[in-house]
Amino acid sequence: MSKEYRPAEFETRHYARWEQAGYFAPAGRGQPYCIVIPPPNVTGTLHMGHAFGHTIKDALTRYHRMRGFDTLWQPGTDHAGIATQMVVERLLNREGTSRQALGREKFVERVWRWKEQSGNTITAQMRRLGDSVDWSRDCFTMDPRLSGVVIEVFVRLYDDGLIYRGKRLVNWDPVLHTALSDLEVLSSEEKGKLWRLRYPLADGSDALVVATTRPETMLGDTAVAVHPDDPRYRHLIGKSVRLPLAERVIPVIADGEVDPEFGTGCVKITPGHDFNDYDVGLRHALPVLNIFDADAKLNAEVPERYRGLDRFVARERVVEDLRAAGLIAGIDDHVSMIPRGDRSGAILEPLLTDQWYVRMAPLAAEAIAAVEQGRVRFVPENWSKTYFEWMRNIKDWCISRQLWWGHRIPAWYDNHGHVYVGRDEREVRAKHRLGDEHVLHQDEDVLDTWFSSALWPFSTLGWPERTRELDRYYPTNVLVTGFDIIFFWVARMIMMGLKFTGEVPFREVYLHALVLDHEGQKMTKSKGNILDPLDLMDGVDLKTLLAKRTEGMMQPHLTSRVEQATRAEFPDGIRAFGTDALRLTFTSLATTGRDVRFDLGRIDGYHRFCNKIWNASQYVFAQLVEPEHGEDLRYTAADRWIRSRLRRCIEAVHESFKSYRLDLVTQALYEFTWYEFCDWYLELTKPVLGEGPATAAEQRATRATLVEVLGALCKLLHPLAPFVTEELWLELAAKTGAETRTVMLERFPESDDFPADAAAETEIEWLKSFVVGIRQIRSEMNLSPSKPLPVKLAGATAADRARLTSLRMYIEKLARVASIDHVADSRAVRGAASALLGELHVLVPLAGLVDVRAEIERLDKQLTRTRKDLDACRRKLDNADFVDNAPPEIVAKENARAVDLGQRIERLDLQLKRMREIQ
C-alpha cells in the first residue's frame, strides 16, 4: 500500500470489483429500501447537478444497505425526445445531410446507433462516481418493455376519458416544428415596440386606434375589442371596421377583459395567434384565422404580397405599408414577455393544431390529497407549497410532439378521419371490427418525453405485471432530485403512480439544491462556465479545459471572454481531487438551501481530509506489525474517552441521515476524525505504545481501540467516501487478520457499540486544557516547541494530583514538560508565565527563558478579554428581570461563570503585578 493518498490507484479498481461481485444488487432480505434514479438523458453527460444528486442518492443507498435494508437503487436512462433528436440532427447537418433526407425509419435507426455509442458516457461517469446502482436492472425508457408500459398507460387513460385529441392553440416551435407543453415555454422580458394602428370604420366615419406588439398578426384579426363601459368607444360597439391591408370587414366587440388603461383601450383580436384572443374569440364566436404555416411564415390566408414571408419580415412590411397608408398612429418602446422554446430558444407561436392532451384535473385532485395527507412528504417541507400552487391551477397537458424520436402515439386513423386507440393495429382492428378493406395509418406523432418519465417508479419495477420487485419496492422510499423538475416530473409521477397503482410512487421527496458556479451563475455551455465532474475527480490541464469550454461557441467575442475567465479561475487547470473528495464536498453542501456555489476551496479541503485519514491509518497500521500475544486488555482513559466521543459522533450521524442533512453528517465525521481522533487520540496513543510505563495490557487495549475506532470510521464514512474507506478497511483487515470482503457490506456502526464514559471525558478534557495552556505560553512566549519546560503547580486539588499521576506520561509528551513540581503558593515562583485550569495554577518559570515584557503583554491581553467577559456576565446578573425570568439553570450557569471569571481575573491580576515587580 502506498504511503501517500493517491486515489487514482484504487478508486476504479474497487468499483470494478464491487460490480463484478454483485454487491450492488439487493440483498433479498431485510426491510426494503428503494430509490429510483431520475433517468439522465441517454446521449448526454453527467453535469455537476447530476453528480451532486447522485452523491446524495448513493450515500443514502450505501447507508441503508449497511444498516441491513434490502436496498435497491434502480438505474436507467431517458430517451429525451427533443434533446436527443436535436443532437443527432446537428450531427447529420455536419455530415451534409438531414433528418428529412434520411426519412423517418432511417433517422430513428440512426438515433439508436448514436445511443449505443454515446449511451456509455453516462454509465461510465456513474461508475466513476461510485454509484452503487443495481446494473442488472439497468433500463431505458424506450426499451421494448418500458415502451409497452407507455402504450398500456396511454390506452387506459384514453379509455378512461383522460386522454383526448383536440384542436386548439398550442405553443408551437417554428424551428423544431413541434408543439410544446406549457412547461417547456420559457418567458422572459424582452425589449420591443408597441405600435398604434389606425383601423378605419367600415362606414368611413372615423377610425379606431388599436395598440399591438405584433403588427404582423393584424392580417389574422377577426375583431376589435373595447371595454363595454369605456365611454370613448361605447358608441362604436356593434359597428365594424375595415381591416387595412387585408381589406376585410370585422366587428367591434365589447369584452370585459379589455383594460381601458392599457395602450389605446382598443385591442385587435387575433384568435388564431394569441391565447387571450383565442378565448375572446370563443366567447364571441369569432372566426379563427390561421395565417402562419409550420415555419411561422405567412400562408395563403393573407394577401399575395405577404405570402411566404417570415413573421418578422412580414412585420416590417406590414408596418411599412400601414405607414404608407397613413395608418400608423404611433410607435412606443415597450417591454413584453416573449415566450421561447426551452430547447430551441426560438420564439414560439401560438398555433391552431390538432394535439393530444391529458385531462389533468381529476388526476391532480388525488395527487393533491396524497400530499395533504402526508402520504408523500416533501423535504424541505416548504416545497409542498410550490407543488400545491401548480397542482391547484393545473392545465391539461399537451403530450403529442411532432418528432420522430420517442414513443409513437398508439392511435390509428382511417380514411374518414376516425381515430382508434389501441395497443397495436391488430387490437384496434379486432376491437372495432375493421377488416383489411379499411386502410389504417398510425398517428405520426410521438409522446412528450416526460410522459414515460412519469411512469418511471412503477414501469422500472415491472408494472403492469405484479412482479416481485413491484410488490417489494413500490412505493419507493425517497425520490431525490432537483427542485427544478417538481412540475415536469415529481408531480406527474405522483399523479400517474396513484392512477395506475393506487399508491404513491414514493413516501418522501428530497429536493436538493442546484449547482451553480462560484459566482452564483447557472452552469451552461453558452456561458462557458461548465465544470465536468470528471475533471474534478481526475484533473484536467488548462489547455484541455479551455478547449472544452470554448468548443462550439458561436460568438468569437464570447469565446475570448470565457477563455479569460477560465484562465483567471484555473491558472493551472484543475488538479485531480479524486471521487471521495468530490463526494464529500457535495455532501457537505447538502444543506436546506436551494443553490450551492461550487468553490474549489471546498473540494481542496476535503481532499486534505482524505489525505488526513489516509495518513492516520498509516500510523495505525504501523502499530499492528507484531502479532498480539496475550488476551487481557486494560483500557486507558484515552481509550475510554475516544470511544465515548465516537458514540456521540455516531448518534449525530444517524440523526442527520434521518433528516437528510448530509452536511451535518459530513461535519460530524470530519470533526471527530480530525479534531478528536487525529489531533488528540493518536497523539495520546504514542506515549502508551512507545517506550514508557504503559503495561502490555494497556498497549493491547490501545491497539484494539485504534483498530476499532478506525474500523468504525471506515464504515461511518463509507456512504460518503466509498473508495478511500474501502482501501483502508481492507488494509486494516489484512493487518488484523479479520475476515471481510468489503466494507460496503459491513454492518453500519450504532452508538451502542461504544460506551459513554463521562469520567474519561472529564479527565481528557482536563488534560487537553493543561496541554493547550502550556502550548499557548510556549507559542506566545516564543519558546521553541522542542525545548522541554519545567512546570510548577500551585493550588492543585486532590483530583488534580491524581490526574497528574495518571496522565503524567501524556503531559510530558504532548506538552514537552521536563519536570512538574508542586509549590504551596504561586507567589513562591518568581517570574513565571502562567495558565489557569480552574483552581489549578500552572506556572512556567521564565528565568532565563524569555523576556518579562512579553509575558506582561500576554497577561494584559488575557486580563482585558476576561474583564470584558465578566462585565457582560455581571450586567446580566445585575438585571433583576434576567434573574427573575430566565430559566434557573441559565441563571446558575451565568452565576458560576461570573465566579470563575472573577477568580481568573484575580489571579491574572496577581500574576501581572508580580511580573511588573520583576521588571
Added chain:
RNA sequence: GGGCGGUUAGCUCAGUGGUAGAGUACCGGCUUUACACGCCGGCUGUCACAGGUUCGAAUCCUGUACCGCCCACCA
C-alpha cells in the same frame, strides 16, 4: 401581479432564543519518527437595514433595501 428563497469572517458556507462557528485565505512559530495535503499558536465579524416581542434576538414578528428563483394571458 402572485409566490418562494437568500443577505453571518476576504471567499464558500454551518448556526434558528442563552458567551458568534467551520473550511479556505491571512499572520507568527515548528524537519515533534502518520500526515508540510502537516503540527502548534494567533488574527478576522455593527450576523443587510429599521422597528417590535423578550430578562435576553444572528435566531421570533413587522417593514425596508438589495440579490436570486418560480408562476401568471395585459395586447
